[in-house]
Amino acid sequence: MGSHFGEGRVVKASVQNIDSLSMDWKDEEVSVKQMIIIRPEDGPVKAGSRLSIHNESFRVVKAFPIPDERHPSHYELMLMSWGYEPESGGSSSVASSS
Secondary structure, three states, X not given: OOOXXXXXXXXXXXXXXXXXXXXXXXXXXXXXXXXXXXOHXXXXXXXXXXXXXXXEEEEEEEEEEEOOXXXXXXXXXXXXXXXXXXXXXXXXXXXXXX
16 A cells, blocks of 8 residues: 655754664664754654655654653654655655654
8 A cells, every 4th residue: 555644744943964874664774864853843753754855855764752752842853865856945844654
């Protein structure tokens, strides 16, 4: 059947470039290129969700509620590159998988 994605939404985020290896939602080793931090009201975001930042597409490798799921102050999302999208104004958006 494949993945289903919800409606995209625009959120503000802090974007940090990183370069590390991690296991993704399918237990495959992938290269993590960016970490983003989002506000608690913009989460949670599931691993495998798609994001775009300035027309570059990413998949969420892992998502961590900080400090915990019950009372997160923010979420940290580890991202792997997924390619480029057509020009759309350079905003960031999140499309969560369901």
